[in-house]
Amino acid sequence: MLPLHESASPTQRSANALHELPPGQILRIIFDYTAKIADEQSLQRVLSLMADMGQQMILADRCAVWLIDHKHQEVYTTVAHGTEEIRIPIGSGFVGYSIQHGEPLLIEDASADYRHNANNDHKTNYLTRTVITVPFVGNDGHILGAYQAVNKQSPGHVFTQRDLEFLTLAASYAGKSLESVMLHEEIVATQKEILLTMGQIGESRSKETGNHVKRVAEYSYLLALGMGLDSEQAELLKMASPMHDIGKVAIPDSVLHKPGKLTAQEFELMKEHTVIGYRLLNKSNRRLLRHAARIAHEHHERWDGSGYPRGIQGEAIDLFARITAVADVFDALGSERVYKPAWELDRILALLQEERGRHFDPLIIDVFMQQLPALLAVREQYRDMK
Numbered sequence: 001m002l003p004l005h006e007s008a009s010p011t012q013r014s015a016n017a018l019h020e021l022p023p024g025q026i027l028r029i030i031f032d033y034t035a036k037i038a039d040e041q042s043l044q045r046v047l048s049l050m051a052d053m054g055q056q057m058i059l060a061d062r063c064a065v066w067l068i069d070h071k072h073q074e075v076y077t078t079v080a081h082g083t084e085e086i087r088i089p090i091g092s093g094f095v096g097y098s099i100q101h102g103e104p105l106l107i108e109d110a111s112a113d114y115r116h117n118a119n120n121d122h123k124t125n126y127l128t129r130t131v132i133t134v135p136f137v138g139n140d141g142h143i144l145g146a147y148q149a150v151n152k153q154s155p156g157h158v159f160t161q162r163d164l165e166f167l168t169l170a171a172s173y174a175g176k177s178l179e180s181v182m183l184h185e186e187i188v189a190t191q192k193e194i195l196l197t198m199g200q201i202g203e204s205r206s207k208e209t210g211n212h213v214k215r216v217a218e219y220s221y222l223l224a225l226g227m228g229l230d231s232e233q234a235e236l237l238k239m240a241s242p243m244h245d246i247g248k249v250a251i252p253d254s255v256l257h258k259p260g261k262l263t264a265q266e267f268e269l270m271k272e273h274t275v276i277g278y279r280l281l282n283k284s285n286r287r288l289l290r291h292a293a294r295i296a297h298e299h300h301e302r303w304d305g306s307g308y309p310r311g312i313q314g315e316a317i318d319l320f321a322r323i324t325a326v327a328d329v330f331d332a333l334g335s336e337r338v339y340k341p342a343w344e345l346d347r348i349l350a351l352l353q354e355e356r357g358r359h360f361d362p363l364i365i366d367v368f369m370q371q372l373p374a375l376l377a378v379r380e381q382y383r384d385m386k
């Protein structure tokens with residue numbers, strides 16, 4: 001354990017006392033914030049609340065929560081008061097030191113300390129004078145990241161042992177919530193990756209690119225928001241829509257990869273991918289997979305009832321499936337396939353308008369036209385590599 005500097009003079013100490021909150025107020029801050037943090041599901045908001053809590057408790061000018069990026073051997077902060085994301089090599093600076101050694105630091109004069117990373121000050125046009133860093137420890141003892149408080153709000157004052165104790169207290173309360181939210185985000189990210197991969201398997205059977213499912217997911221998301229769904233529903237659709245063609249895993253190559261037109265019998269077989277997808281996905285009790293099941297089942301149904309496999313129409317077709325249908329067709333027409341070149345945008349838009357109220361839900365087509373610039377930006381971002 002490093003010796004913590006406690007060399008402030010008596011006058012300095014009494015001057016500092018004016019810049020400290022009474023313990024009752026500090027406890028109130030801790031209670032208020034830890035209750036809010038415990039209710040939070042979003043990592044970004046947890047980090048932001050933690051930074052605010054630290055800043056208010058010890059009257060820091062800036063406070064940040066740093067996390068570890070093991071893959072790149074860096075520590076980074078996305079929520080720092082007054083700055084954008086900062087990244088530094090894992091062992092550098094005060095925060096890097098605390099994370100690497102699992103020890104808190106109390107620095108009265110940053111410029112006199114060998115661990116000071118002056119580059120960040122230059123980059124952010126800021127002068128670091130006094131610093132506290134406190135590592136966060138997860139349930140099994142490994143280090144998740146660190147708190148860093150920089151400069152007392154009143155220039156000329158330094159952090160004290162008492163500030164360090166309070167920030168340590170805050171770190172130990174909030175650290176548990178931080179870990180569970182990080183875990184939750186990890187699970188959601190893993191889920192998304194699996195779904196996308198499954199979708200890509202379905203599409204790769206029909207020789208489509210991996211980016212096709214990504215684009216369909218993003219288009220669906222934008223269209224859902226445009227249709228007035230809330231962001232949670234839109235996010236759900238974004239995760240479920242890439243699996244619309246998963247049933248193609250069971251369609252024989254001779255049909256899937258046939259360059260020419262399908263015979264009536266082959267087309268009947270091809271249609272089966274909707275029902276096969278539905279059966280694959282509908283076994284699950286998970287909300288997400290049940291949505292995916294309906295999308296797989298109904299993404300070839302048409303608004304006027306002329307689609308397949310059941311020929312249902314209008315709002316009897318699942319909204320998620322209706323949205324996915326527009327996204328899927330838009331993307332398929334704009335992409336090159338073995339049997340056709342990519343269509344020009346004008347031609348695609350004309351077709352969508354023509355099919356408004358026939359193939360497609362008229363309202364979704366209206367939303368599509370309103371959202372066109374954003375949709376085209378997605379198309380550009382996930383363009384297929386030739």
Ligand SMILES: [Fe+2]
Pocket residue numbers: 244245273299300
């Ligand atoms: Fe399909």
Ligand SMILES: [Fe+2]
Pocket residue numbers: 203212216244245328
């Ligand atoms: Fe597709």
